[in-house]
Amino acid sequence: MLGDQITHHHRVDHRRVRHGGLLLLVGAYVAHYGWYEIRVQGDAATQDAAIGAASALQRTIADTLEGSGPAIPNDVVALLATGLGPRSKSIRRQRQR
Numbered sequence: 001m002l003g004d005q006i007t008h009h010h011r012v013d014h015r016r017v018r019h020g021g022l023l024l025l026v027g028a029y030v031a032h033y034g035w036y037e038i039r040v041q042g043d044a045a046t047q048d049a050a051i052g053a054a055s056a057l058q059r060t061i062a063d064t065l066e067g068s069g070p071a072i073p074n075d076v077v078a079l080l081a082t083g084l085g086p087r088s089k090s091i092r093r094q095r096q097r
Helices: 002-042 049-068 071-096
Strands: none
Touching: 002 049, 049 071
16 A cells, blocks of 8 residues: 555656746747747847747647648547546546545
């Protein structure tokens, strides 16, 4: 029982570290984008490599989804829904112990 609790806390801590890292990465991008917007207000010809790469990636994803019709987005939502359902049940079972 003690071993299960230690393992559970280790998994939770590991998830928090991953989510914290992702939060820092996204926060850094948002801060950089805000700084970029301020620079663009002063000079409309301002270019930024990170913003350009993110815009190109967003454009590629949007074009792919638009060209595929509703099938791919619907499949992704269905996979996420079915993947999260069984996982949430197993989490509930672990909490009841």
